[in-house]
Amino acid sequence: MQVTDICDLFAGCIGVENVVSGERLALRNPGYCEDSFVSGVLLTPISTEQVSQICKLAQAHQIPIVPHGGLTGLVQGTASKPGQVALSLENMNSVREVDPIQGMIVADAGVVLQQVIDATEPHGMHVGVDLPSRGSLTLGGMASTNAGGIQALRYGMARDNILGLEVVLPDGTVLDLTNRLVKNNAGYDLKQLFIGAEGTLGIITKVVMRLHSKPAGIGTALIGCPSADALFDVLLSAKQSFGGGLISFEAMWPDYFNLTTGHLGNRLLETECAIYGIIEIGQWGAGDAQELLTEFLADGFERGTIADGVVAQSDTQRQAIWQIREDSDIVDTAHGPSLSYDVGLLLRDIPDYVARIKSRLSAECPEMESFVFGHLGDGNLHVMVGPAPAPGQHATVDNIIYGALEAFHHTTVSAEHGIGLEKKSHLSQSRSPEAISTMLEIKKALDPSNMANPGKILSGQ
Ligand SMILES: Cc1cc2nc3c(=O)[nH]c(=O)nc-3n(C[C@H](O)[C@H](O)[C@H](O)COP(=O)(O)OP(=O)(O)OC[C@H]3O[C@@H](n4cnc5c(N)ncnc54)[C@H](O)[C@@H]3O)c2cc1C
Structure with missing residues (x-):
C-alpha cells in the first residue's frame, strides 16, 4: 500500500489531524533511532478506543504497527519500514490519579517521566524509577523496555514498580490489567508479559505505578578510589552502613570521567584515581544524610579505600555531581x-x-x-x-x-x-x-499475524 492510501485509511478512523506524514513528519526529530520515521506515516491517537480501532484496521489490512514513546531507546526498537505505521502515544499524556495513601499513580502511557516526578513531588512521593532521559521518556516506553536507571539498586527496575497496565492487543482487544493492589495473586500476572516486550506483544496505553515516600534528606558524594577492588570495598561498606537507605552506587572509569569533567570544566576532585564513583543515600528517620555520608567518607579515607571525595552541600552541587555521570x-x-x-x-x-x-x-x-x-x-x-x-x-x-x-x-x-x-x-x-522458543510461542499466541513491532527482539516470527 502507498503512504497516501495508508494515511487515508487511518484518517478515516482517527481524523486527518492525527495522521502525520510528508513535510510535517520530516520536521520531527527521530530521537536516538534514525529510522524511526522510515514508514512515512505516524499515527497520534487520542484515546485507548482509537488505539484499538487502529489495531483492528491494521490487522485487517496487514499493516504492522511500531509503537513510539519518547524515542530515547538505544537499541533501534522504534525503527519502522515502508508499509508499516509508527504510532505515538504523545496525545495520551494525562496523569489520571495520584493516591498517596494507597501509594499509586495512574497515568496515560504517553506521560513523560518528568511529568510524573512533578505530579508526585507535592505529595512527598516518587515512583522509584529515574533515568537521565527523564525529560523525554514516556511511561509506555519505560514499561516496554523495563527500564532500570540510577535508583534500581534501591527500588528495582520498572517491573518492580509497575502495579498494573492497560494494553491493546494486536487484534484490537483492550486488556484491562490496571491493578492497583500491592497483593493480587488471582491467576497469571499478565502485565509482566508486556513489561520489557518492547512493543512486540501489544501497545501499552495506561500504567499504574507504585509510589514511594521521598526521603527527608539526600546525601550525594563523588569519590575517587585507588582501584576497582577498593571501590567494591566501599560498595560493601555502604550496603552495611546504610542498608535500604543506599539509593545509587555508580562507577566511572577514568576515560569517561576525564572526558565529561573536561567538557563540563569542573573535576570536583583533585586527585587522579583509578576509578570514580557516586554514592547517593536517602535518610527517612533521624540523622542528617550529608553528615552520615561525610563520616562514611572519612572512614574510607582512613582505611585507604577512598583516595579523594566530596559530599554535595546543596542541590546545585548534587546536580553538578550527577551531571558528570549523566551527560553521556x-x-x-x-x-x-x-x-x-x-x-x-x-x-x-x-x-x-x-x-x-x-x-x-x-x-x-x-x-x-x-x-x-x-x-x-x-x-x-x-x-x-x-x-x-x-x-x-x-x-x-x-x-x-x-x-x-x-x-x-x-x-x-x-x-x-x-x-x-x-x-x-x-x-x-x-x-x-528453550527460553527463546518459549518467547516465540508467546509471540505467536498473542500476535499470530506478526503485526506488533515485527522483527524486534526475535527472529523467525
Ligand atoms: C541519555 C540517556 C540515558 C539513558 N539512561 C538509561 C538508564 O539509565 N536506564 C535505562 O533502562 N535506560 C536508559 N536509557 C534508555 C531509554 O531512555 C529507556 O529505554 C526508556 O525507557 C525508553 O523510553 P521511551 O519512551 O523513550 O521509548 P522509545 O524509545 O520510544 O521506545 C522504546 C521501545 O518501547 C516500545 N514502546 C514505546 N512506547 C510503547 C508503548 N506505549 N507500548 C508498547 N511499546 C512501546 C518501542 O516500540 C521501542 O521498542 C537512556 C537513554 C538516554 C538517551
Missing part, C-alpha cells in the same frame, strides 16, 4: 556518534572484563576510544566506543564487547536497554534455545 551525550559531542553497549556481569568479574575489552579494543581498533561507566551496584556497565566505525567494523566491536562476556558465567548482553534490532543477533548469548 558528551561522548558523541566530543568524538562523533559512538556505539553504545549495556552489558551485565557479576560484580567480581567486572574489573577483569573491562581490562579485556580495553586491551582488545586498543589492539584491534586503535583509532577508537572506549568510555566505561554504569550502575555498578547493579552489575550494569555502559560501554561507549567512538567514533562509530565503518559499517563492516561494527561487527568487530560487537564481537569484542560481547565476545569478552563469554569468559564469565551469568552475564547479559542487555542489562537494561533491551534487544530491539540492535542486539537481536546476540540474544542467544543471554537466553537458552
Whole structure:
C-alpha cells in the first residue's frame, strides 16, 4: 500500500489531524533511532478506543504497527519500514490519579517521566524509577523496555514498580490489567508479559505505578578510589552502613570521567584515581544524610579505600555531581556518534572484563576510544566506543564487547536497554534455545499475524 492510501485509511478512523506524514513528519526529530520515521506515516491517537480501532484496521489490512514513546531507546526498537505505521502515544499524556495513601499513580502511557516526578513531588512521593532521559521518556516506553536507571539498586527496575497496565492487543482487544493492589495473586500476572516486550506483544496505553515516600534528606558524594577492588570495598561498606537507605552506587572509569569533567570544566576532585564513583543515600528517620555520608567518607579515607571525595552541600552541587555521570551525550559531542553497549556481569568479574575489552579494543581498533561507566551496584556497565566505525567494523566491536562476556558465567548482553534490532543477533548469548522458543510461542499466541513491532527482539516470527 502507498503512504497516501495508508494515511487515508487511518484518517478515516482517527481524523486527518492525527495522521502525520510528508513535510510535517520530516520536521520531527527521530530521537536516538534514525529510522524511526522510515514508514512515512505516524499515527497520534487520542484515546485507548482509537488505539484499538487502529489495531483492528491494521490487522485487517496487514499493516504492522511500531509503537513510539519518547524515542530515547538505544537499541533501534522504534525503527519502522515502508508499509508499516509508527504510532505515538504523545496525545495520551494525562496523569489520571495520584493516591498517596494507597501509594499509586495512574497515568496515560504517553506521560513523560518528568511529568510524573512533578505530579508526585507535592505529595512527598516518587515512583522509584529515574533515568537521565527523564525529560523525554514516556511511561509506555519505560514499561516496554523495563527500564532500570540510577535508583534500581534501591527500588528495582520498572517491573518492580509497575502495579498494573492497560494494553491493546494486536487484534484490537483492550486488556484491562490496571491493578492497583500491592497483593493480587488471582491467576497469571499478565502485565509482566508486556513489561520489557518492547512493543512486540501489544501497545501499552495506561500504567499504574507504585509510589514511594521521598526521603527527608539526600546525601550525594563523588569519590575517587585507588582501584576497582577498593571501590567494591566501599560498595560493601555502604550496603552495611546504610542498608535500604543506599539509593545509587555508580562507577566511572577514568576515560569517561576525564572526558565529561573536561567538557563540563569542573573535576570536583583533585586527585587522579583509578576509578570514580557516586554514592547517593536517602535518610527517612533521624540523622542528617550529608553528615552520615561525610563520616562514611572519612572512614574510607582512613582505611585507604577512598583516595579523594566530596559530599554535595546543596542541590546545585548534587546536580553538578550527577551531571558528570549523566551527560553521556558528551561522548558523541566530543568524538562523533559512538556505539553504545549495556552489558551485565557479576560484580567480581567486572574489573577483569573491562581490562579485556580495553586491551582488545586498543589492539584491534586503535583509532577508537572506549568510555566505561554504569550502575555498578547493579552489575550494569555502559560501554561507549567512538567514533562509530565503518559499517563492516561494527561487527568487530560487537564481537569484542560481547565476545569478552563469554569468559564469565551469568552475564547479559542487555542489562537494561533491551534487544530491539540492535542486539537481536546476540540474544542467544543471554537466553537458552528453550527460553527463546518459549518467547516465540508467546509471540505467536498473542500476535499470530506478526503485526506488533515485527522483527524486534526475535527472529523467525
Ligand atoms: C541519555 C540517556 C540515558 C539513558 N539512561 C538509561 C538508564 O539509565 N536506564 C535505562 O533502562 N535506560 C536508559 N536509557 C534508555 C531509554 O531512555 C529507556 O529505554 C526508556 O525507557 C525508553 O523510553 P521511551 O519512551 O523513550 O521509548 P522509545 O524509545 O520510544 O521506545 C522504546 C521501545 O518501547 C516500545 N514502546 C514505546 N512506547 C510503547 C508503548 N506505549 N507500548 C508498547 N511499546 C512501546 C518501542 O516500540 C521501542 O521498542 C537512556 C537513554 C538516554 C538517551
